[in-house]
Amino acid sequence: MYFFKRAFNLENIFWGANQETKTFVKKEFNEFLSGGESQIRDLCLREDGMPRHILSSTHFNKKFLDYIYTLTKSLKLFHRGNPKYVSNLCSDYSVLNYFQQSSSRTFLSFSMAQSLLGVRKEEVRSIETSSFTKGESDIDSLRTISSYFDAIVCRHPSSYYHLFAGWVMSCSEREIPIINAGCGIKEHPTQALLDYFTIKESFSGRVNGLTVGFVGDCLRGRTVHSLAKLLSLFDNITLVFISPSELSIDNDTLTYIRENSPSTKIVIKRDGIEPNVSNLDVVYMTRIQDEWGKKGVYPEEFCFKKRLLDKFSPDGILMHPMPKREEMDPALDFIKGDKRLVYWRQQRNGMWVRAALFAYLFNRGNQLENLN
Numbered sequence: 018m019y020f021f022k023r024a025f026n027l028e029n030i031f032w033g034a035n036q037e038t039k040t041f042v043k044k045e046f047n048e049f050l051s052g053g054e055s056q057i058r059d060l061c062l063r064e065d066g067m068p069r070h071i072l073s074s075t076h077f078n079k080k081f082l083d084y085i086y087t088l089t090k091s092l093k094l095f096h097r098g099n100p101k102y103v104s105n106l107c108s109d110y111s112v113l114n115y116f117q118q119s120s121s122r123t124f125l126s127f128s129m130a131q132s133l134l135g136v137r138k139e140e141v142r143s144i145e146t147s148s149f150t151k152g153e154s155d156i157d158s159l160r161t162i163s164s165y166f167d168a169i170v171c172r173h174p175s176s177y178y179h180l181f182a183g184w185v186m187s188c189s190e191r192e193i194p195i196i197n198a199g200c201g202i203k204e205h206p207t208q209a210l211l212d213y214f215t216i217k218e219s220f221s222g223r224v225n226g227l228t229v230g231f232v233g234d235c236l237r238g239r240t241v242h243s244l245a246k247l248l249s250l251f252d253n254i255t256l257v258f259i260s261p262s263e264l265s266i267d268n269d270t271l272t273y274i275r276e277n278s279p280s281t282k283i284v285i286k287r288d289g290i291e292p293n294v295s296n297l298d299v300v301y302m303t304r305i306q307d308e309w310g311k312k313g314v315y316p317e318e319f320c321f322k323k324r325l326l327d328k329f330s331p332d333g334i335l336m337h338p339m340p341k342r343e344e345m346d347p348a349l350d351f352i353k354g355d356k357r358l359v360y361w362r363q364q365r366n367g368m369w370v371r372a373a374l375f376a377y378l379f380n381r382g383n384q385l386e387n388l389n
């Protein structure tokens with residue numbers, strides 16, 4: 018049998034089964050990319066500067082972030098008061114959850130967010146059940162999906178897939194929003210939105226002036242990259258990247274922040290959590306992303322031990338995008354009533370923020386305004 022195997026590496030987009038298609042599509046996409054960041058922004062942003070696709074946290078501005086924050090709050094309140102109304106809000110819309118890389122909470126929270134709003138949804142979670150095995154190119158798969166649905170939520174191992182999908186939409190006559198649910202190692206913008214919501218809510222609406230420590234795999238953690246860039250929109254932010262040298266924050270993120278937000282203070286630390294924890298408002302833990310290749314044994318100093326809570330500010334918060342592993346002391350989960358341990362609430366916030374995002378993308382936000 019003629020069977021198309023996809024080796025899951027970073028740049029792996031399936032351009033087409035025959036050489037001519039491959040070369041042609043790849044050349045067109047490269048031409049688009051060579052237009053640089055301004056071309057990508059034009060693709061992603063509406064005329065009013067608000068995003069039409071959710072591809073990268075670099076396309077967010079404060080107006081959009083404020084809007085999503087307020088909308089999420091309204092949605093939660095309104096759902097409490099009148100869940101039936103909320104469950105019809107987007108019932109005339111449909112979404113495909115197109116996950117070509119493993120996921121639990123991102124997939125489930127997207128799916129539940131859609132259920133909350135009455136969105137009709139389908140899922141593809143494995144390329145083995147799709148026409149890829151018949152040699153269909155990614156461009157044709159995306160255009161096929163856009164024939165039936167009103168938005169695509171995609172997760173993919175390639176760090177370029179979300180841009181590719183956005184570009185494919187802009188070439189078609191039925192352009193629907195693309196939502197990047199984690200593509201490759203660079204970006205996870207909806208995680209950044211829910212992290213931002215969790216931070217802002219925990220600090221009573223304040224983000225300016227915070228010192229945020231990212232711990233663990235700062236090199237390949239897409240949640241780290243997206244959130245760090247988002248936070249650099251705010252005033253007097255200090256970002257402390259705490260990791261062993263081989264997992265140090267990547268240059269793309271550093272360059273982006275230095276160029277776009279000179280007032281953001283960047284600190285790089287290799288000495289573990291303990292010497293730094295008392296200076297942090299937020300500790301953002303991450304696991305080793307070893308699906309991208311092993312990077313040695315994870316050192317103890319970068320694990321959050323229960324005893325570190327004694328040194329941590331009483332007003333600080335401990336976050337984690339999950340899944341968590343050896344970097345989090347299991348004893349933390351058996352502490353009750355410590356309001357600094359927000360990572361389970363953070364996870365639940367993902368559902369509400371993603372629901373607010375669909376209300377925004379499907380232009381139903383105005384039906385939830387002025388409700389709080």
Ligand code: NCD
Pocket residue numbers: 122123199205208239240303304338339340
């Ligand atoms: C993260 C991811 O997939 O990037 N998880 C998530 O979406 N909440 C983080 C991780 O896998 O470690």
